[in-house]
Amino acid sequence: MASSFRFIYWRVCCYICTREPKRNQRRKMMMRRQQLQQQQLALQDRAGRFSGRSQGQSMRRSIRTSQRSADSGIDPYYEGAGMSHAYSDMDCRYAGVNGGGEQYHQQQQQYYDEREKMRGRSLNYTPSQRREREQMRGYGHTGSLSYDPRYRNGYGRNIDRHTVDRDRFPRYNEPPFDNDYDEDIEQQRLPRRERMREREDFRSQTPPRDMRHMRYMSEDRQMMGERSPRYQRAGPSSRVQSLDRRMHRRDPVMIEFEQEQQPQSKQPPMFCNKYACDDELGDQQQPSPREVKRSPNMRSQSMPRQQSRYGDRLMPPQTNSLRDNRNIAPYNNDDIDADMPIRKGRKPSRPAPSPSPRIMSPMGFAIHRQARHLASIMDENSMYGDNWDYGDRPPASQIRPVPIWLCVFLVIGYIIGGGFLFQKWEGWNYLDSVYFCFITLTTIGFGDIVPNDNKANPELSIALCSIYLLFGIALLAMSFNLVQEEVIAKVKHVARRLGIIKDEEVDD
Amino acid sequence: MNRQRSSVRSSRGSNSTSNGSDPREKFKDCCRKFAVFMCTQVGVGALIISYALIGALIFEAIEGKANNTEIVTINETRRILVSELWEVVEDYNTLNTTAFIVRVNDLLFNYQLNFTESVKRGYEQKPPGEIWTYPASLMFCLSVFSMIGYGNIVPKTKWGKVLTMVYATFGIPLYILYFVSMGKVLASTFKWVYTWMHDCSNDSGNANSSEEGSSLQLPKTKKKIIVPSTACLWVISIYIAGGTVMFAEWENWSYTNSAYFVSTSLCKIGFGDFNVGKTRFIEKNGTMIADLNDSSAENHSKLVINFIFILFGMALVAMCYILMREEVREKYREIKEDTKMCMEDVSAKFAKCFGTTNIDDEYEEKYF
Numbered sequence: 001m002a003s004s005f006r007f008i009y010w011r012v013c014c015y016i017c018t019r020e021p022k023r024n025q026r027r028k029m030m031m032r033r034q035q036l037q038q039q040q041l042a043l044q045d046r047a048g049r050f051s052g053r054s055q056g057q058s059m060r061r062s063i064r065t066s067q068r069s070a071d072s073g074i075d076p077y078y079e080g081a082g083m084s085h086a087y088s089d090m091d092c093r094y095a096g097v098n099g100g101g102e103q104y105h106q107q108q109q110q111y112y113d114e115r116e117k118m119r120g121r122s123l124n125y126t127p128s129q130r131r132e133r134e135q136m137r138g139y140g141h142t143g144s145l146s147y148d149p150r151y152r153n154g155y156g157r158n159i160d161r162h163t164v165d166r167d168r169f170p171r172y173n174e175p176p177f178d179n180d181y182d183e184d185i186e187q188q189r190l191p192r193r194e195r196m197r198e199r200e201d202f203r204s205q206t207p208p209r210d211m212r213h214m215r216y217m218s219e220d221r222q223m224m225g226e227r228s229p230r231y232q233r234a235g236p237s238s239r240v241q242s243l244d245r246r247m248h249r250r251d252p253v254m255i256e257f258e259q260e261q262q263p264q265s266k267q268p269p270m271f272c273n274k275y276a277c278d279d280e281l282g283d284q285q286q287p288s289p290r291e292v293k294r295s296p297n298m299r300s301q302s303m304p305r306q307q308s309r310y311g312d313r314l315m316p317p318q319t320n321s322l323r324d325n326r327n328i329a330p331y332n333n334d335d336i337d338a339d340m341p342i343r344k345g346r347k348p349s350r351p352a353p354s355p356s357p358r359i360m361s362p363m364g365f366a367i368h369r370q371a372r373h374l375a376s377i378m379d380e381n382s383m384y385g386d387n388w389d390y391g392d393r394p395p396a397s398q399i400r401p402v403p404i405w406l407c408v409f410l411v412i413g414y415i416i417g418g419g420f421l422f423q424k425w426e427g428w429n430y431l432d433s434v435y436f437c438f439i440t441l442t443t444i445g446f447g448d449i450v451p452n453d454n455k456a457n458p459e460l461s462i463a464l465c466s467i468y469l470l471f472g473i474a475l476l477a478m479s480f481n482l483v484q485e486e487v488i489a490k491v492k493h494v495a496r497r498l499g500i501i502k503d504e505e506v507d508d
Numbered sequence: 509m510n511r512q513r514s515s516v517r518s519s520r521g522s523n524s525t526s527n528g529s530d531p532r533e534k535f536k537d538c539c540r541k542f543a544v545f546m547c548t549q550v551g552v553g554a555l556i557i558s559y560a561l562i563g564a565l566i567f568e569a570i571e572g573k574a575n576n577t578e579i580v581t582i583n584e585t586r587r588i589l590v591s592e593l594w595e596v597v598e599d600y601n602t603l604n605t606t607a608f609i610v611r612v613n614d615l616l617f618n619y620q621l622n623f624t625e626s627v628k629r630g631y632e633q634k635p636p637g638e639i640w641t642y643p644a645s646l647m648f649c650l651s652v653f654s655m656i657g658y659g660n661i662v663p664k665t666k667w668g669k670v671l672t673m674v675y676a677t678f679g680i681p682l683y684i685l686y687f688v689s690m691g692k693v694l695a696s697t698f699k700w701v702y703t704w705m706h707d708c709s710n711d712s713g714n715a716n717s718s719e720e721g722s723s724l725q726l727p728k729t730k731k732k733i734i735v736p737s738t739a740c741l742w743v744i745s746i747y748i749a750g751g752t753v754m755f756a757e758w759e760n761w762s763y764t765n766s767a768y769f770v771s772t773s774l775c776k777i778g779f780g781d782f783n784v785g786k787t788r789f790i791e792k793n794g795t796m797i798a799d800l801n802d803s804s805a806e807n808h809s810k811l812v813i814n815f816i817f818i819l820f821g822m823a824l825v826a827m828c829y830i831l832m833r834e835e836v837r838e839k840y841r842e843i844k845e846d847t848k849m850c851m852e853d854v855s856a857k858f859a860k861c862f863g864t865t866n867i868d869d870e871y872e873e874k875y876f
Contacts, residue, residue: 435669442676444657447780448630495543 001474002481009402404486407479414475415441418468425464426451441472549693556686559653560815563675564645567668572640574665578631582623589619630664643811647784650815653679654822656778691826698743698827702735734835740828747824748774751817758810759784774821784814 415437422433428449436449452461596611623631632639640648644661651658652675663669748770756766761782769782 431666431669435673438673438676439657442655442680443776444652444655444676445778446651446657446659446662448659448662 001478005478005482006402009406402482404483404490407483411476411479414472418472421464421468422451425461437468437472440469441476443473549689552682552686552689556653556682556819559679559682560646560649563649563652563679564642566671567645567648567663567675568640568642570671571645571663571665571668572637574636574668576630576632576636576664578626578629579635581629582626582631585619585622585626589615636664641808643808643815646815647811649675649679650818651778652676653683654776654818655680655683656773656776656818657780658778658783659780660783687822687826690823691830694823694827695830698739698831699733699735702739703733706733734838735831737832737835740831744774744824744828747821751821754813754817755784770821773818774825776822784810 415434418437418441419430419434422428422436423430426433428436432449436451439446439449451465452458592615593612596608596615599611600607639661647658648661650656652672663672748767751770752763752767754766755761755769756763759766759782761769765782769784772779
């Protein structure tokens with residue numbers, strides 16, 4: 001029930017988001033035109049490089065491109081330009097070899113982020129590919145785009161683009177600090193998986209460590225004088241997506257930065273799952289530079305600021321990403337609240353905080369949602385669809401965080417509604433009905449008030465009551481399921497902020 | 509990694525602490541330490557006990573002061589019945605057995621219905637002030653936030669019911685927190701004790717083993733020792749047995765009833781047919797009247813001890829739950845691995861039988 005509720009909730013959010021981007025259409029058009037030109041130029045540069053790609057990928061590339069375009073809400077009529085963007089990812093990477101400069105890197109990052117946003121796919125690469133990419137990037141980073149800890153699971157978990165990866169934090173922060181990355185990943189993965197299996201499991205050590213880690217990183221960067229831009233906060237549901245994308249976006253940047261700081265000899269292990277294999281090929285086709293270019297423009301609020309601040313430097317984006325990494329954590333912290341007045345309860349269309357200037361804009365975020373919705377509408381069994389296997393239980397790392405307020409609201413609404421029902425059925429006064437519903441649903445069960453005290457039709461009364469309670473208990477269990485992790489994470493975060501929790505594990 | 513992180517964090521922490529003004533920092537540190545303490549098991553235990561104590565105070569105040577209107581109603585009903593009975597006698601004014609029986613039967617039947625209606629509406633023998641003593645409200649609070657829900661004492665007033673809902677909303681998560689943390693503490697303690705005993709028995713048994721043997725066994729002892737479920741069940745059984753004896757002696761229940769009460773309480777069922785600290789009826793002048801003196805320190809202390817007993821029993825249940833779950837997980841994992849290996853063997857044998865050896869080798873290479 002929890003997973004179906006999540007699914008429904010996600011769909012509703014997507015649907016709501018699709019209404020938003022209408023006002024963005026105009027801006028989108030403008031940006032598209034701008035990007036088109038740049039894209040053309042870029043293509044010519046990269047065309048030579050791209051020839052190395054196999055033919056077999058072209059088909060998929062085209063599909064992905066169209067998919068991506070749909071996702072990003074690109075007008076299908078622009079498809080011609082979109083198709084030409086198919087090489088952009090690879091080209092971006094190649095461009096790095098030429099020392100394409102920060103702009104290129106930015107574009108690549110943007111593009112990468114956009115792509116991740118749209119596809120939310122795994123970016124696992126084989127170690128050889130990773131090295132290859134590093135070289136291509138030419139930034140001397142040992143990191144690779146491939147390192148997406150989220151997908152570094154050999155379980156073949158199905159990852160939906162909608163899902164938020166909570167495992168990102170543990171693994172994400174691992175490489176720079178952990179020489180035994182491989183083992184940690186393995187060990188982390190196992191407990192995570194088992195934890196997923198058993199809902200009543202309590203938080204393991206991984207998240208606190210990760211949160212701490214991220215905090216160090218972000219605070220280190222803050223100490224370096226970087227200030228993160230004031231992002232607009234995404235609403236809870238938008239956070240779901242943005243977390244996903246941001247994680248992806250953050251990955252290469254973060255990894256590069258981390259590896260700048262602490263060169264890592266060991267690369268994270270690459271586990272092949274079907275997403276990885278797909279993505280390796282898919283990486284080469286890419287969201288167009290158009291999109292890459294679009295995002296800066298689309299970020300009406302924050303882009304100008306970020307552009308001015310971050311310019312061409314590599315650091316700031318990573319700082320932001322780190323900061324945002326922390327902010328985006330499913331464990332929302334108070335920083336975000338400070339930054340963004342908007343918090344939970346916002347519609348998904350709310351702009352997503354961007355870790356870097358190149359991250360998609362709020363508009364882009366909404367557009368992506370719309371695009372995703374459109375894509376899903378267009379092709380139910382699309383590339384997105386085949387990522388999500390509903391028969392398989394989503395791992396704990398990919399649970400979409402349904403906002404707490406929604407679950408609380410649901411439960412309260414159910415109890416209040418039950419009050420009215422029992423008032424009508426049993427003839428109790430309203431307070432007694434609500435009291436009965438509450439006491440029964442929380443399984444306390446005093447027994448002072450019971451249904452069918454003096455009814456002419458006992459069977460009907462008992463039957464109705466049983467149905468109500470059946471769904472009520474299930475609803476309660478579902479709510480607990482959905483919010484327990486978030487609540488624990490939030491509490492831990494608050495505690496961490498207060499300095500209660502240092503390095504040791506929380507008792508909660 | 510932890511060291512690295514802690515070093516980073518401590519450096520960061522030192523930076524932050526050195527910046528703030530001293531009194532404020534001290535105050536903040538005090539707050540922090542207090543909060544840390546509260547998050548420990550001791551803190552949580554203290555928190556839940558204080559929550560129960562405060563809740564008991566509030567409920568006693570609210571419900572104890574209320575007037576049970578049903579008492580008035582019942583008294584009125586009884587008065588009416590008596591006057592009607594007199595009217596019957598007056599009407600006939602003779603010893604007319606049949607008529608008397610018929611009329612009085614009707615009257616009494618009506619009274620019976622009224623009385624049961626009144627009881628349903630919440631009539632109780634004692635006025636609320638005597639029902640809602642402090643220990644009784646303490647037990648009530650326990651039954652609310654531990655979700656046992658005995659039901660022998662229930663709030664009757666409007667505000668009492670609203671307050672019950674609010675109390676439960678905050679009390680149940682707190683109780684779950686207590687349950688979980690105490691369970692963890694007890695589980696680790698018990699595991700340590702068990703491991704220690706296990707090692708002791710192993711060491712004494714292998715005292716004569718050679719160096720090689722002991723070195724071989726070192727990895728064994730270092731291997732994770734899982735407390736078997738039977739040990740947990742034994743612990744729970746001993747606890748229940750102890751409670752049974754205690755309650756049987758105090759409440760003069762039979763051992764069966766006492767064990768039944770303890771079990772249903774620990775399982776959080778809480779029927780409510782047996783209750784600790786019920787007012788005793790003592791015989792006085794040939795009639796059973798409530799022994800008001802019984803609401804004395806003895807009764808109160810019994811209720812308090814019952815409260816502590818149930819609370820600690822819940823922690824033990826949590827401990828058993830955690831330990832048994834661990835064992836179940838281990839067994840499940842072992843079974844899974846065994847099954848996997850078995851299936852692989854079978855498939856390998858199959859392949860060899862049907863001469864598809866090459867393919868299978870590739871398969872094995874690829875996946876292993």
